[in-house]
Amino acid sequence: MLDVIEVSKRFEGRKQGTDALMDVSLSVERGEIFALIGESGSGKSTLAELIVGLQQPTRGVVRWREEAAAERAPDSQAAGRCSERSACLYAGRAASANARSRVQIVFQNPDRSMNPYWSVQRIVTEPLLLNGVNRTEAAARASELLEQVRLPQALLDRKPAECSGGQKQRVAIARALALSPRLLIADEITSALDPGTEREILQLLLALRDERRMSILYITHRLETIGGFADRLAVMKDGRVVETGETEEVLEAPKSAYTKQLLAACLYP
């Protein structure tokens, strides 16, 4: 579904720059949970921002396969309608905008991404209203979305401050699901939660993946949370992918010295 191909990202600073990502390649398949593991500063969030389109790579490509296929096939439905070069360029831009709406991101701290004065209902309906859904339909969808993230309807009238940390993350997930993304990026979304609430959120993500055939890019610095949850993983260190593979295989027999070190730290914290 999504290919990240030899991507590098350098942030230029006043004195010296930072190479946040160096030659990173990975792919996320439809309906899979892919975990991105790494310590603070390894480049996980930069990669997420590149996938969402909030940052541009210095080198390399982030490619949605469906979009690439449409661009490659001049006689396909989308490109076939372009009789002039300008129309084709427009179709290309529309395809890119489409790609961006296919991915949604949920961050670690829901307080930073939610307006504290808005009700949960307004928070969840906002993306729908901005995309032309009428108020009655949006209210009905908000109700359904709350059900999907296993929250009671009574929460619709509450403000974020009147919800627990776990409930706020479920609201953030409901808002992200409003536009039916194919890929949900969860960037350290359970880091501030207690272990029980964290397990419940992971169960919810598993159920949502199955119900919606959605892919999830799950970003975490804690290797111990992803066994039995993620299908595949990539381990990052200093902007590079040092190991990638099926989760259970990597957890049982890690190949890179760094992954072994991370695993040892989980067993003997």
Ligand SMILES: Nc1ncnc2c1ncn2[C@@H]1O[C@H](COP(=O)(O)OP(=O)(O)OP(=O)(O)O)[C@@H](O)[C@H]1O
């Ligand atoms: N906008 C930016 N400008 C300059 N440097 C940046 C910027 N964003 C990230 N960096 C640098 O890029 C490197 C990777 O940062 P990034 O946030 O991607 O890491 P991370 O693995 O997500 O870390 P954390 O788990 O702490 O969020 C770091 O050295 C960081 O300081």
